[in-house]
Amino acid sequence: MENKNWQIFGHDWAVNLLRTHAGTDKLRHAYLIVGAQGVGKRTLALRFAQAINCENPPRQGDFCGVCKTCRQIGAMSHPDLDLLQPQEGHKDILIDQVRELQHRLSLSPYVAPFRIALLPDFQRTTTEAMNALLKTLEEPAEKVVLLLTADALENLLPTVVSRCELIRLRPASLKDASAYLQSFYDLTDEKAELFAHLSGGRIGAAIKLAQDPEELIRREKHLGDFLDLLPASLHERFKLANELSKPYDKAREKTAEVLPIWLSFWRDVFLCSFDSDLPLVNVDLTPQIEQVASHIDAGAARELVILHEKAFQQLDAYANVRLLIENLMLTWPRVNLTGSRG
Numbered sequence: 001m002e003n004k005n006w007q008i009f010g011h012d013w014a015v016n017l018l019r020t021h022a023g024t025d026k027l028r029h030a031y032l033i034v035g036a037q038g039v040g041k042r043t044l045a046l047r048f049a050q051a052i053n054c055e056n057p058p059r060q061g062d063f064c065g066v067c068k069t070c071r072q073i074g075a076m077s078h079p080d081l082d083l084l085q086p087q088e089g090h091k092d093i094l095i096d097q098v099r100e101l102q103h104r105l106s107l108s109p110y111v112a113p114f115r116i117a118l119l120p121d122f123q124r125t126t127t128e129a130m131n132a133l134l135k136t137l138e139e140p141a142e143k144v145v146l147l148l149t150a151d152a153l154e155n156l157l158p159t160v161v162s163r164c165e166l167i168r169l170r171p172a173s174l175k176d177a178s179a180y181l182q183s184f185y186d187l188t189d190e191k192a193e194l195f196a197h198l199s200g201g202r203i204g205a206a207i208k209l210a211q212d213p214e215e216l217i218r219r220e221k222h223l224g225d226f227l228d229l230l231p232a233s234l235h236e237r238f239k240l241a242n243e244l245s246k247p248y249d250k251a252r253e254k255t256a257e258v259l260p261i262w263l264s265f266w267r268d269v270f271l272c273s274f275d276s277d278l279p280l281v282n283v284d285l286t287p288q289i290e291q292v293a294s295h296i297d298a299g300a301a302r303e304l305v306i307l308h309e310k311a312f313q314q315l316d317a318y319a320n321v322r323l324l325i326e327n328l329m330l331t332w333p334r335v336n337l338t339g340s341r342g
């Protein structure tokens with residue numbers, strides 16, 4: 001099937017379904033695209049918005065990509081495209097924002113056939129705001145399409161989910177993700193494989209790694225610091241805790257950057273500790289991961305994963321970021337790593 005302009009990799013069935021909806025009477029008034037961060041939810045939503053409103057669709061369900069509408073939607077600057085996301089300084093979408101959106105959606109579209117509301121990461125919405133949106137989902141205005149995305153169904157009200165056409169996106173296989181990267185970027189086999197592993201097959205996340213060398217440099221630095229601390233004393237470890245917790249107003253942000261990296265390492269150690277055949281994330285550190293795994297049993301590795309996952313959740317609520325990091329560092333085993341880094 002021809003769907004060249006969509007340029008969506010690994011979600012053919014979703015693209016084909018949406019193509020049969022755009023421009024036909026199958027079009028629903030609300031869609032919910034669910035999947036892990038970086039899997040391609042927002043991109044798919046925007047392509048669908050283009051297909052719904054394109055001025056010169058080359059064929060049923062497709063879009064041209066070059067008309068004014070297509071370009072403006074692609075740049076998220078179309079007058080009939082409303083984007084709803086948390087305001088600066090807020091974690092969640094608030095009820096007042098939903099009410100303002102509802103008012104805008106009650107007006108006819110300015111130029112395009114449909115007014116489209118894009119609500120990415122809708123899990124970041126207060127319960128009362130989700131409840132407020134229910135009214136729109138139940139009695140939508142004509143010529144309105146709502147496109148919601150979320151990381152997981154469990155984080156939404158079931159009443160919201162049941163009123164949407166549900167599209168679930170799964171990560172690509174690591175082999176496919178790596179091949180895809182190499183067809184678009186000039187990457188060695190080794191790099192493409194590493195990016196596929198680091199992103200877990202989430203194409204959006206993999207592209208980000210391929211496009212932004214800074215992302216990889218940050219990872220290298222944080223992993224380097226972390227590996228240096230594995231054989232180190234608490235005194236040495238707490239120096240890094242101190243560093244991460246300063247200045248006070250940046251502590252949360254700095255910690256949020258290192259925590260996922262620590263967690264991914266412990267998850268890899270856990271997988272290694274019971275010879276799981278699931279792929280490692282930090283595939284370039286396989287020797288180090290194996291060494292650490294040989295020092296602790298699967299139960300202890302699992303406990304470390306749980307503690308780091310918990311710390312992730314606590315980071316928003318916890319008053320004392322430094323204490324949170326120190327508590328984690330206390331749980332790390334002391335391991336002397338031999339040999340150079342892979």
Ligand SMILES: [Zn+2]
Pocket residue numbers: 053054055056057063064065066067068069070
């Ligand atoms: Zn177009």
